[in-house]
Amino acid sequence: MYKIDDHVAVAVAGITADANILINYARLAAQRYRYAYQEPIPIEQLLHRICDLKQSYTQFGGLRPFGVSFLVVGWDEYFGFQLFRSEPSGNYGGWKAAAIGNNSPNADSVLKSDYKIGDTDMKKAKSLAVKVLAKMLDTASPSPDKLEFSSITLKDGKPEYKVYTKKDIEGLLKDAGVEKKESSGDI
């Protein structure tokens, strides 16, 4: 997971080396926008620029596409909190809840049934995210070492990107009811 600017962050699935290029590009794009307009870049604008780049590798140059999917989260003053998903084709969509990477189709269907539109606050969202992620990992005992967790919230009216510590994640796992279970002796 990477911070792009104070108000935008991304999670990556796919070829890390390809992702690094795109993340650097995204950071530059965000700063160029800030420099030109003295305003933080609206989330969809940023994503659009990244996706235009991804798309161009599917149509021009004879190069292979970027093997990267992104989940982009952020806040801007025009549309509030937003979540987008993009893929190697350059296609992107806005979502209430989404997953990428291993077992993401499964995760998507769980999210579809369990995420209640209009009735999911931050607490429920974090809980659901952690639960779904644990399922995607295929482990019976998700430990904080295996997870990265971050969020964007508004602090004093300004967006803040927070990376959760191991302790924070332990708390999350506990609240969600998916903490690591001590081996009880069977097999």
Place this chain on the structure above:
Amino acid sequence: RILHCLLTSSAASFQMSILQYNGSAIVAMVGKDCVAIASDMRYGIQQQTIACDMKKVFQMGDKLFIGLSGLLTDVQTLKQKFDFKLKMYSLRENRPMRPKVFSSLVSSTLYEKRFGPYFVEPVVAGLDAKEGPFIAAMDLIGAPVFAKDFVVSGTTSDELYGVCEAFWKPNMGPDELFETISQSLLAAVDRDCLAGWGAIVHVM
């Protein structure tokens, strides 16, 4: 300057160096485990004063400030450019930029325009986590001076050299440093018609 103005025509506008078009006074001083940077707040166009709340010192990091004297449009543009570069650095390196490093960034940014320079003369002041107080000043093409006591910049630089040399002493605490830098600035700008009309001091 005032005499010259009276002697020329009453539609008072006469040719000045581009670095004197707006007018400013910037000073930074080192104390004991502390550092201060101060500037005037006049926004003027030649002899006319337009505003008295113009920022010329900008906070670039938690304990890092840059003061820019000279042509105000370049002051503002450079501030925005440094915001860009600083942000990219802290995102890539995942740590804040240290004052000495920032000073080098300012220097190289200015030298890139060696044959068409930005008309600014910056002052960098910061508190390095490991190495303590840091101040530096540069000319418009990036030549730095790293002083142990104080640095000055702007149309009031000659006057500032005088008062700072007289008032500065080593190992001042934050309160004494604040007094010293303030009184130096106030005394100096009263001898410069292009600077003054308010002042701001930042103490780290």
